[in-house]
Amino acid sequence: MQFGIFSVSDITTDPTTGRTPTEHERIKNVVTIAKHAEEVGLDVFALGEHHNEPFFSSSPTTTLGYLAAQTDKLLLSTATTLITTNDPVKIAEDYAMLQHLSDGRVDLMLGRGNTGPVYPWFGKDIRAGIPLAVENYALLHRLWREHVVDWQGKFRTPLQSFTSTPRPLDGVPPFVWHGSIRSPEIAEQAAYYGDGFFANHIFWPASHTQRMVALYRERFAHYGHGAPDQAVVGLGGQVFIRRNSQDAVEEFRPYFDNAPVYGHGPSLEDFSRETPLTVGSPQQVIDRTLGFRDYVGDYQRQLFLVDHAGLPLKTVLEQLDILGEEVVPVLRKEFAALKPAHVPEAPTHASLVAAALEKDEVKA
Amino acid sequence: MNQRSLVVITAGLSQPSSTRLLADQLFAAAVAAATRHDVAFDVTVIELRDLAHHIADHLLTGFPRGELREALAAVAAADAVIAVTPVFTASYSGLFKSFFDVVDRDALTDKPVLIAATAGTARHSLVLEHALRPMFAYLRAVVVPTAVFAASDDWGAGSGENTLRARITRAAGELAREVSRREPVAVADPFALTASFEDLLKG
Numbered sequence: 001m002q003f004g005i006f007s008v009s010d011i012t013t014d015p016t017t018g019r020t021p022t023e024h025e026r027i028k029n030v031v032t033i034a035k036h037a038e039e040v041g042l043d044v045f046a047l048g049e050h051h052n053e054p055f056f057s058s059s060p061t062t063t064l065g066y067l068a069a070q071t072d073k074l075l076l077s078t079a080t081t082l083i084t085t086n087d088p089v090k091i092a093e094d095y096a097m098l099q100h101l102s103d104g105r106v107d108l109m110l111g112r113g114n115t116g117p118v119y120p121w122f123g124k125d126i127r128a129g130i131p132l133a134v135e136n137y138a139l140l141h142r143l144w145r146e147h148v149v150d151w152q153g154k155f156r157t158p159l160q161s162f163t164s165t166p167r168p169l170d171g172v173p174p175f176v177w178h179g180s181i182r183s184p185e186i187a188e189q190a191a192y193y194g195d196g197f198f199a200n201h202i203f204w205p206a207s208h209t210q211r212m213v214a215l216y217r218e219r220f221a222h223y224g225h226g227a228p229d230q231a232v233v234g235l236g237g238q239v240f241i242r243r244n245s246q247d248a249v250e251e252f253r254p255y256f257d258n259a260p261v262y263g264h265g266p267s268l269e270d271f272s273r274e275t276p277l278t279v280g281s282p283q284q285v286i287d288r289t290l291g292f293r294d295y296v297g298d299y300q301r302q303l304f305l306v307d308h309a310g311l312p313l314k315t316v317l318e319q320l321d322i323l324g325e326e327v328v329p330v331l332r333k334e335f336a337a338l339k340p341a342h343v344p345e346a347p348t349h350a351s352l353v354a355a356a357l358e359k360d361e362v363k364a
Numbered sequence: 365m366n367q368r369s370l371v372v373i374t375a376g377l378s379q380p381s382s383t384r385l386l387a388d389q390l391f392a393a394a395v396a397a398a399t400r401h402d403v404a405f406d407v408t409v410i411e412l413r414d415l416a417h418h419i420a421d422h423l424l425t426g427f428p429r430g431e432l433r434e435a436l437a438a439v440a441a442a443d444a445v446i447a448v449t450p451v452f453t454a455s456y457s458g459l460f461k462s463f464f465d466v467v468d469r470d471a472l473t474d475k476p477v478l479i480a481a482t483a484g485t486a487r488h489s490l491v492l493e494h495a496l497r498p499m500f501a502y503l504r505a506v507v508v509p510t511a512v513f514a515a516s517d518d519w520g521a522g523s524g525e526n527t528l529r530a531r532i533t534r535a536a537g538e539l540a541r542e543v544s545r546r547e548p549v550a551v552a553d554p555f556a557l558t559a560s561f562e563d564l565l566k567g
Contacts, residue, residue: 130564131564131567134561134564134565134567135565135567138565153567154567182554182555184554184555184556184557185557185559185561185564188557188561188564189561189564191561192561203425203426204426204427205427205429208427211555212555215555215557219557261425262424262425263424264424265420265421265424265425266421266424266425266429270421270429271425273429274427274429274430
């Protein structure tokens with residue numbers, strides 16, 4: 001099982017000091033955070049894409065390319081890449097490029113984006129979110145698999161004799177996860193292609209995740225990709241950890257109370273009950289995270305959100321230390337002991353290349 | 365007898381509240397009227413006062429928790445709704461509106477709804493017609509013709525043709541008749557697929 005962190009790239013005032021980091025500072029901090037994730041033994045760093053303040057990450061492949069040069073093992077991913085407002089041709093090019101530069105340490109998570117005004121800035125309409133996601137991905141999928149593509153659709157100019165360059169590394173496209181909170185069509189899309197499904201699993205009730213993953217697994221089997229429990233599932237999660245649970249609650253509460261998205265709303269206690277947010281000791285985070293398996297089954301990737309709501313860099317790095325030293329090693333062991341042998345690990349470039357070779361040999 | 369569900373939404377804030385009092389009289393009359401159509405109402409009363417914090421949280425977080433989740437599910441599954449608000453600043457109360465702001469926009473489609481309001485004086489009575497009825501029309505509810513307004517004076521008036529009691533009986537009869545004409549409500553599963561992926565791919 002893969003463990004990692006994902007960042008939404010928000011620039012938020014630290015409510016305990018009133019200080020807001022500059023864009024430059026926050027961008028550099030995220031680089032430090034990602035590198036530290038590798039140092040403490042995490043597997044994945046995923047970065048969001050936003051085109052509006054207070055977020056900085058409009059250009060994830062730039063950041064991820066920079067990180068690829070400064071890391072060795074870390075798998076670089078997105079959370080999420082906007083499949084609606086980005087041109088699928090540009091996604092095909094950008095991520096194939098990143099795949100080469102990172103020697104295959106890249107996959108991506110596709111999402112629709114929920115910020116209405118962003119769509120028209122890119123000439124799109126949020127009401128066509130699902131059709132955009134469906135058409136754009138169908139094209140992206142072909143661009144990475146067919147050398148010369150002739151294509152016509154509704155949302156972009158037609159392509160004639162187009163070849164997306166560079167070609168995917170070793171002829172194997174990056175693995176794709178489809179992310180959605182509660183649109184069954186996206187679970188269906190992931191199942192149709194035999195791709196991964198990622199449930200946001202933060203800020204929302206676990207019941208959404210449970211329903212979406214169940215649908216994805218059922219349809220994954222329907223489309224002949226394997227048994228339902230062989231589908232590839234990733235989950236988000238939000239944690240704040242201190243050795244003593246009460247210290248975690250006291251330290252995190254002002255960040256929680258003023259956070260974007262849920263701040264000035266429910267209490268920390270209510271929100272922790274209603275969503276997967278866990279604020280407490282390492283053991284509490286371990287127990288809660290293991291409990292995710294009870295409602296989604298054995299899954300392949302767990303990403304934690306640890307750097308939002310204005311938390312200072314030092315605190316975030318401490319969170320990574322605790323995750324790396326006390327939480328993830330236990331989770332790795334416990335999840336591995338529970339997982340049956342026929343449930344696959346999350347695909348990596350190496351495993352996808354091996355699978356492609358095997359397929360070729362069977363054909364030959 | 366055909367079992368049907370009736371959800372009563374009351375936005376009164378004081379305890380005891382005249383809004384709740386009106387709601388109680390309306391649903392009692394609706395239960396009585398329904399029996400004449402061979403319909404037995406299973407009544408759920410939702411006091412919005414108890415859900416005020418949950419409603420504000422939902423506006424901020426985008427999802428309902430706990431009792432609000434149950435209340436919204438009850439509204440969606442209801443065969444009929446009675447909605448009663450106090451008049452605040454020349455309209456429905458903000459709490460009343462906020463609740464309907466978080467009701468799923470399809471939850472009331474073709475659903476019989478009886479609207480009612482309370483206020484200090486009869487000068488507010490058109491609030492039912494210029495505020496509540498258009499809001500429910502937007503939600504594509506079927507609002508029964510008689511809307512019931514109760515001012516302070518009404519509670520002291522005797523029985524007769526134009527009294528509060530007579531309006532309650534008439535409105536309750538209209539609601540029961542609308543319910544008796546309809547099949548029981550079936551709630552669509554929001555996580556169910558409505559189109560195959562091949563159809564989606566065709567655009």
